[in-house]
Amino acid sequence: MTNILVYALHHEGTVNKNSLGAISTAAKLASELGGEAHALFVGEDVSDAAAGSVGAYGATKAFRVAAPAGVPQPIVDALDAVLSQGEYGYVIFGGGLLGFEAGGAIAARRGGGIGVEITGLRVEGGELVAERPILGDTQISDIHFRGLGVIAARLNAFEAVESAAGSTVPVEDVTVTLSDAAGKVEIVTRGEQRGADVNIEDAQVLITGGRGLGSAENFSVADDLAAAFGGTAAVAATRAAVDAGWFPYAGQIGQTGKTVAPKLYLGLGVSGAIQHKVGMQSSDAIVAINKDSNAPIFEFADLGVVGDLHAIAPALAAAIKAKKG
Amino acid sequence: MTKIVVLVKEVPDAAVQKQVDPATGLLDRSGEKTLNPFDTHAIEAALQLKESGALEVDEVVAITVGPSSAVKALHKAVSLGADRSIHLTDDALVGSDVVATGYALAELVKRENPDLVLAGQQSDDGQSYAVGAVVAENLGWPALTQVIKLEVDGTTLTCERQAEYGYDTVKVQLPAVISVGDAINEPRYPSLKAIMGAKKKPLESLSVADAGIDAGKVGKEGRKAVWTAAQQPPAKAAGMLIEDDDTAQTVEQIVTWLDERKLI
Ligand SMILES: Cc1cc2nc3c(=O)[nH]c(=O)nc-3n(C[C@H](O)[C@H](O)[C@H](O)COP(=O)(O)OP(=O)(O)OC[C@H]3O[C@@H](n4cnc5c(N)ncnc54)[C@H](O)[C@@H]3O)c2cc1C
Ligand SMILES: Cc1cc2nc3c(=O)[nH]c(=O)nc-3n(C[C@H](O)[C@H](O)[C@H](O)COP(=O)(O)OP(=O)(O)OC[C@H]3O[C@@H](n4cnc5c(N)ncnc54)[C@H](O)[C@@H]3O)c2cc1C
Numbered sequence: 001m002t003n004i005l006v007y008a009l010h011h012e013g014t015v016n017k018n019s020l021g022a023i024s025t026a027a028k029l030a031s032e033l034g035g036e037a038h039a040l041f042v043g044e045d046v047s048d049a050a051a052g053s054v055g056a057y058g059a060t061k062a063f064r065v066a067a068p069a070g071v072p073q074p075i076v077d078a079l080d081a082v083l084s085q086g087e088y089g090y091v092i093f094g095g096g097l098l099g100f101e102a103g104g105a106i107a108a109r110r111g112g113g114i115g116v117e118i119t120g121l122r123v124e125g126g127e128l129v130a131e132r133p134i135l136g137d138t139q140i141s142d143i144h145f146r147g148l149g150v151i152a153a154r155l156n157a158f159e160a161v162e163s164a165a166g167s168t169v170p171v172e173d174v175t176v177t178l179s180d181a182a183g184k185v186e187i188v189t190r191g192e193q194r195g196a197d198v199n200i201e202d203a204q205v206l207i208t209g210g211r212g213l214g215s216a217e218n219f220s221v222a223d224d225l226a227a228a229f230g231g232t233a234a235v236a237a238t239r240a241a242v243d244a245g246w247f248p249y250a251g252q253i254g255q256t257g258k259t260v261a262p263k264l265y266l267g268l269g270v271s272g273a274i275q276h277k278v279g280m281q282s283s284d285a286i287v288a289i290n291k292d293s294n295a296p297i298f299e300f301a302d303l304g305v306v307g308d309l310h311a312i313a314p315a316l317a318a319a320i321k322a323k324k325g
Numbered sequence: 326m327t328k329i330v331v332l333v334k335e336v337p338d339a340a341v342q343k344q345v346d347p348a349t350g351l352l353d354r355s356g357e358k359t360l361n362p363f364d365t366h367a368i369e370a371a372l373q374l375k376e377s378g379a380l381e382v383d384e385v386v387a388i389t390v391g392p393s394s395a396v397k398a399l400h401k402a403v404s405l406g407a408d409r410s411i412h413l414t415d416d417a418l419v420g421s422d423v424v425a426t427g428y429a430l431a432e433l434v435k436r437e438n439p440d441l442v443l444a445g446q447q448s449d450d451g452q453s454y455a456v457g458a459v460v461a462e463n464l465g466w467p468a469l470t471q472v473i474k475l476e477v478d479g480t481t482l483t484c485e486r487q488a489e490y491g492y493d494t495v496k497v498q499l500p501a502v503i504s505v506g507d508a509i510n511e512p513r514y515p516s517l518k519a520i521m522g523a524k525k526k527p528l529e530s531l532s533v534a535d536a537g538i539d540a541g542k543v544g545k546e547g548r549k550a551v552w553t554a555a556q557q558p559p560a561k562a563a564g565m566l567i568e569d570d571d572t573a574q575t576v577e578q579i580v581t582w583l584d585e586r587k588l589i
Contacts, residue, residue, distance in 0.1 A: 070488070096489055102458070114453075114550055138343075140556050141554075144552075145549060146551065180465060181467045182467075187495050188494040293568075300561065307575060316580070320580065
């Protein structure tokens with residue numbers, strides 16, 4: 001029997017959508033492997049309702065470990081404890097930073113292997129095979145595991161499917177003795193929102209500013225272009241621009257930001273890193289203005305413009321305004 | 326007195342079209358190579374801790390696991406400010422996975438017994454984001470990745486990073502492994518003098534046996550994640566590309582393209 005354990009990321013009472021996607025996928029795969037999918041919650045304040053709700057996505061059991069959330073070490077200890085008491089072949093993380101950290105560590109602790117950025121999973125010969133895009137998504141590798149297989153899924157790779165809407169599962173509390181390392185990490189604040197509470201998820205047109213804009217002031221170039229489109233156009237940003245303090249975190253697209261799918265995504269000085277791409281690749285039309293013809297964004301843009309955004313974007317704003325009359 | 330170890334990797338130069346050798350399933354390393362750009366931020370972070378006096382650092386040691394050519398990446402690390410370097414190189418390591426690489430690096434770290442280990446946010450080729458966490462697990466130390474602000478007070482680090490729900494602030498006790506994000510600093514350029522002097526700084530070259538590493542836990546035999554030669558993903562219809570030679574004309578083409586799709 002091969003069971004699959006899924007780490008359930010949660011915050012403020014809500015289970016992360018990507019974790020639910022991982023649970024849905026694990027449930028399907030586990031049944032092919034003749035096992036079950038279980039979910040693990042780590043946190044001080046996980047309610048029965050939140051933990052039990054994973055039943056709707058196909059999990060048959062939820063474990064709860066009362067330990068600090070948001071840092072990797074307690075998760076590693078919690079996974080280790082649960083893995084020790086059952087027959088598990090795999091651990092799956094939905095897209096997330098903690099998956100790289102806790103995933104790498106639990107693979108090391110239990111003599112297993114890890115595959116990161118996994119976009120597909122299938123059962124072959126009684127084991128899981130993981131699909132991993134590499135080298136800027138130009139190729140895809142198949143990963144097989146010897147011993148415990150740890151899978152850190154790419155953001156939005158697995159869809160949350162409510163296969164048993166409304167069902168809940170029993171929640172089992174597990175007491176874990178935390179390791180020394182866990183005692184040396186303390187989360188002081190979690191999920192701090194920096195900057196204004198901008199809304200980018202409802203916009204039909206998103207003008208996205210990257211590091212190529214050069215400064216906070218230069219976001220006016222993006223603002224002007226959005227204004228030219230009018231209506232439901234808004235401005236968004238990359239992590240590089242947000243970390244630099246040029247734009248509010250609430251307007252960030254990508255792995256640790258928002259996932260968007262507007263009618264038009266227009267990137268100004270955005271390179272198109274994987275972690276950005278995963279948050280916007282479902283946009284209907286992708287336009288990129290970038291001065292580097294080798295920028296990865298040109299691999300997936302529908303319209304790529306190689307040139308200086310400072311020359312092109314203002315002229316484009318004027319032309320659109322003129323066209324609209 | 327503290328010692329900082331910085332983990333640095335050799336990667337194909339950004340201008341090289343990276344590819345996998347279909348025969349071996351390993352990265353084709355024949356082209357021009359360089360120091361992983363993300364690791365220059367880790368070196369810079371070490372230097373800033375030293376120069377600001379936040380930590381009384383008496384030594385910064387750069388460590389790599391890689392083929393013989395990786396010496397060049399170590400020279401670069403030293404030219405950027407590391408005091409000396411260690412190179413673990415052995416045929417037994419070829420084909421190591423993340424867990425094996427992290428184990429080997431941890432064995433090297435144990436020999437140095439530093440107070441802090443710094444790593445980059447990701448390698449430019451493997452992009453696993455996970456080596457730092459594996460090193461820490463092997464050492465029994467705490468670890469945190471993607472750190473973009475690092476403050477030290479005695480043996481307590483205050484780290485900031487962006488995670489799924491916003492910015493997190495985390496206190497970590499030394500000794501620890503911290504992987505820094507690229508927003509943490511702007512790495513300096515090495516001086517000509519530092520570049521010339523880099524080859525004269527101590528560089529220790531070790532084999533798996535020298536370092537007391539269990540050869541059965543690394544390389545193709547020891548790895549627990551086994552990847553096969555890569556496949557091409559389904560081809561996506563190529564987009565249209567405009568080279569901007571005449572901005573008025575470029576803009577006209579963009580407007581037409583948008584208009585055809587009713588996006589204006
Ligand atoms: C765990 C993890 C999570 C992450 N989460 C996210 C996330 O949620 N969102 C996100 O966006 N990133 C995320 N990243 C970071 C991501 O890897 C990239 O570093 C980031 O997306 C780069 O932002 P950028 O494109 O603005 O900057 P860069 O990559 O620096 O690109 C700037 C681009 O601007 C171009 N440029 C410069 N000047 C001009 C000009 N005058 N005209 C035209 N073009 C110009 C350059 O050619 C370059 O291509 C994450 C990374 C990790 C490791
Ligand atoms: C096609 C292909 C697929 C692969 N798939 C997998 C897989 O699914 N699972 C798996 O476990 N491995 C896989 N690997 C192997 C993996 O890329 C290597 O083990 C690699 O050495 C470690 O990971 P990384 O470079 O991605 O490091 P990252 O975790 O991205 O590196 C983070 C930081 O760790 C430090 N670091 C990383 N490597 C070294 C080093 N050698 N020396 C010193 N410091 C270092 C650097 O500071 C770096 O910035 C694959 C390789 C290929 C070619």
